[in-house]
Amino acid sequence: MIPRGESATARVAAVARKEIVDIFRDRRTMLVTLVTAIVVGPVLMLLVLNLMARQSDKVRELVLPVVGIERAPALQAFLERQQLTLKPAPADYEAEIKSGEVDVVLEVDAAFADDVAQGRPGTVRLAYDRSRDRARAAIAEVEALLRAFNREWGRGRLLLRGIAPEVANPLSVESRDLATPQSSGALVLFLIAFYGLFASVMGGMAAALDTTAGERERMSLEPLLNTPIGPLELATGKWLAVSLLNATAVVLTLTGFYLALRFAPLPAVGIPFLFGPAEFGRFVVTLIPLVVLMPAILLYVGCRGRTFKEAQSNLSVLLFAISLLPIVQMFLQRKDPSWLTWVPVSGQYALLSRALRGEALPWSELLQSYVVPALLTVIALTAVGRLFSRESLLVGR
Amino acid sequence: MIVVDYLAKAFGRHREVRAVDGVSFVAPDRAITGLLGPNGAGKTTLLRMLSTLMIPDGGTASIEGHDVVRERYAVRRRIGVLSDARGLYPRLTARENIRYYGALQGIPAEALEKRIDELVQALGIAGIADRRTQGFSQGERMKVAIARALVHDPQTILLDEPTNGLDIMGTRALRALLRDLRSTGKCLLFSSHVMQEVTALCDSIVIVGHGRVVASGTAAELVAQSGETVLEDAFVRLLGSGEGLAA
Numbered sequence: 274m275i276p277r278g279e280s281a282t283a284r285v286a287a288v289a290r291k292e293i294v295d296i297f298r299d300r301r302t303m304l305v306t307l308v309t310a311i312v313v314g315p316v317l318m319l320l321v322l323n324l325m326a327r328q329s330d331k332v333r334e335l336v337l338p339v340v341g342i343e344r345a346p347a348l349q350a351f352l353e354r355q356q357l358t359l360k361p362a363p364a365d366y367e368a369e370i371k372s373g374e375v376d377v378v379l380e381v382d383a384a385f386a387d388d389v390a391q392g393r394p395g396t397v398r399l400a401y402d403r404s405r406d407r408a409r410a411a412i413a414e415v416e417a418l419l420r421a422f423n424r425e426w427g428r429g430r431l432l433l434r435g436i437a438p439e440v441a442n443p444l445s446v447e448s449r450d451l452a453t454p455q456s457s458g459a460l461v462l463f464l465i466a467f468y469g470l471f472a473s474v475m476g477g478m479a480a481a482l483d484t485t486a487g488e489r490e491r492m493s494l495e496p497l498l499n500t501p502i503g504p505l506e507l508a509t510g511k512w513l514a515v516s517l518l519n520a521t522a523v524v525l526t527l528t529g530f531y532l533a534l535r536f537a538p539l540p541a542v543g544i545p546f547l548f549g550p551a552e553f554g555r556f557v558v559t560l561i562p563l564v565v566l567m568p569a570i571l572l573y574v575g576c577r578g579r580t581f582k583e584a585q586s587n588l589s590v591l592l593f594a595i596s597l598l599p600i601v602q603m604f605l606q607r608k609d610p611s612w613l614t615w616v617p618v619s620g621q622y623a624l625l626s627r628a629l630r631g632e633a634l635p636w637s638e639l640l641q642s643y644v645v646p647a648l649l650t651v652i653a654l655t656a657v658g659r660l661f662s663r664e665s666l667l668v669g670r
Numbered sequence: 671m672i673v674v675d676y677l678a679k680a681f682g683r684h685r686e687v688r689a690v691d692g693v694s695f696v697a698p699d700r701a702i703t704g705l706l707g708p709n710g711a712g713k714t715t716l717l718r719m720l721s722t723l724m725i726p727d728g729g730t731a732s733i734e735g736h737d738v739v740r741e742r743y744a745v746r747r748r749i750g751v752l753s754d755a756r757g758l759y760p761r762l763t764a765r766e767n768i769r770y771y772g773a774l775q776g777i778p779a780e781a782l783e784k785r786i787d788e789l790v791q792a793l794g795i796a797g798i799a800d801r802r803t804q805g806f807s808q809g810e811r812m813k814v815a816i817a818r819a820l821v822h823d824p825q826t827i828l829l830d831e832p833t834n835g836l837d838i839m840g841t842r843a844l845r846a847l848l849r850d851l852r853s854t855g856k857c858l859l860f861s862s863h864v865m866q867e868v869t870a871l872c873d874s875i876v877i878v879g880h881g882r883v884v885a886s887g888t889a890a891e892l893v894a895q896s897g898e899t900v901l902e903d904a905f906v907r908l909l910g911s912g913e914g915l916a917a
Contacts, residue, residue: 275822276777276781277747277822283773287770291759294766295759295761299761491758491760493757495753495755496752496771496819498723499746499749499751499819500746667723
């Protein structure tokens with residue numbers, strides 16, 4: 274006689290162990306999961322940071338093409354004092370602005386000197402294409418310099434007439450920018466939060482489909498159900514394995530960001546936020562509910578598909594909706610309402626953004642964000658168990 | 671021992687397809703019982719009810735005294751099933767495929783390894799036991815599927831068209847194995863649509879057509895019942911038409 278045990282835990286463990294071995298041997302799935310996790314996110318982030326760096330470099334080394342600057346020698350001197358390099362604009366500068374070769378051109382009106390001599394405002398013109406993101410910093414810089422020159426000139430005139438310049442400036446605007454280094458750079462911020470979220474949503478996808486729809490497609494489900502494993506035990510074992518893979522994908526993604534920010538040759542923009550061990554930890558505790566919820570949902574969708582392909586197309590709708598949430602949230606740009614913490618995905622995204630801004634996350638809100646995902650996980654797992662005990666699963670309907 | 675008593679199962683929105691329609695028979699221990707019938711006669715549905723995967727609409731069935739509905743887990747621990755679906759895990763080795771089922775049957779690690787070695791020897795798959803099953807031939811797959819169905823040394827063994835896709839050598843090896851199992855006192859229920867298959871192996875034969883038992887007995891009894899002299903004619907006569915029995 275062969276000795277036998279009857280432990281449900283042992284059966285669940287047997288399923289989980291087998292699925293883990295199976296998943297980690299699936300080279301294609303592992304490659305896709307790990308490459309997207311470790312490489313793509315950080316590379317994307319470095320690209321964005323480099324773009325930001327180039328924009329700020331542009332302002333610093335601004336070369337301003339000018340037309341007729343000799344008609345306004347005072348302005349010329351002022352601009353040169355501000356470290357601008359002035360050079361004659363090409364004749365077809367409008368075309369070059371349109372094609373993006375030149376960001377902004379300053380033209381001094383032909384009648385400038387006459388107007389000024391007769392006490393009328395002198396006219397200068399700026400030509401630019403504001404729809405070009407790259408040009409915006411340069412445009413803003415030149416506009417600011419022209420305003421500064423205007424002020425300086427005006428003050429000089431008032432002083433000559435014996436009037437204090439303050440008379441013409443009754444309002445004094447003082448602004449305090451409360452952006453910490455962390456809270457600027459919204460795009461990079463969004464990128465990291467989104468990618469962390471993305472990893473927790475997608476990390477287990479291929480494995481979850483393979484272990485459900487794939488199991489049906491390979492015709493290995495029926496013999497499996499002939500063993501003493503209960504449907505809920507089977508669902509739990511598979512869920513544990515996929516959750517583990519999902520957690521691995523999330524940790525690797527975050528590690529990728531951490532290493533990229535720490536060791537990659539970052540451009541001299543100054544990193545606009547912090548992503549150190551504390552933020553790493555906050556990301557992990559924020560993402561835990563999704564790391565366990567998503568595999569349960571993916572298993573459910575996978576079980577409903579007769580083949581891997583069918584399950585995949587069912588999933589794409591769901592994943593599209595999920596990935597849309599944070600994008601909508603980012604574009605709304607409003608303060609998140611407090612109930613948002615309860616909503617899966619949205620709540621996590623809000624918490625991740627706050628973690629990146631350097632805020633500590635209060636336990637009460639973290640626990641709030643756990644409630645709904647935990648409930649949904651239990652519901653989804655029960656549903657998977659029910660599917661596994663359905664006769665129609667065998668007949669392929 | 672398998673006791674089937676007026677078992678019934680229907681499919682379709684209005685239960686209009688009566689796949690199994692009041693089947694009764696007994697399959698004793700130390701014997702191979704053949705379930706012979708044309709395609710679509712209800713053999714697979716019958717075996718799925720016996721292996722607890724489908725719940726009958728009517729009638730009862732028990733295996734070693736355990737009801738297939740009320741005591742489904744007790745039944746699953748006692749049966750070895752080689753179903754029509756016999757997919758293996760391509761990324762696991764043959765040994766790992768068998769080990770998985772052994773673990774699900776609750777066999778402790780040490781005893782399990784011993785049992786796997788036994789089966790690997792008995793089935794002659796030592797050469798492929800540690801290779802991943804991806805790319806195995808039909809015969810190799812079949813042997814691994816049998817090993818995994820027998821890993822817990824079940825008393826009752828259900829086989830659904832086991833010779834499908836096997837070559838002559840594979841079929842002969844399978845027959846020898848089933849006879850071996852019979853000699854150790856097992857109860858084997860074997861379904862097939864191939865007459866020669868059943869007559870070559872089975873101690874008694876249950877002929878099913880359209881979800882009902884048409885006739886049962888030993889080959890000699892069936893010939894006598896039908897009033898024919900040749901077995902093949904007897905089957906055709908008993909089924910009531912010349913339909914579907916592959917020769």
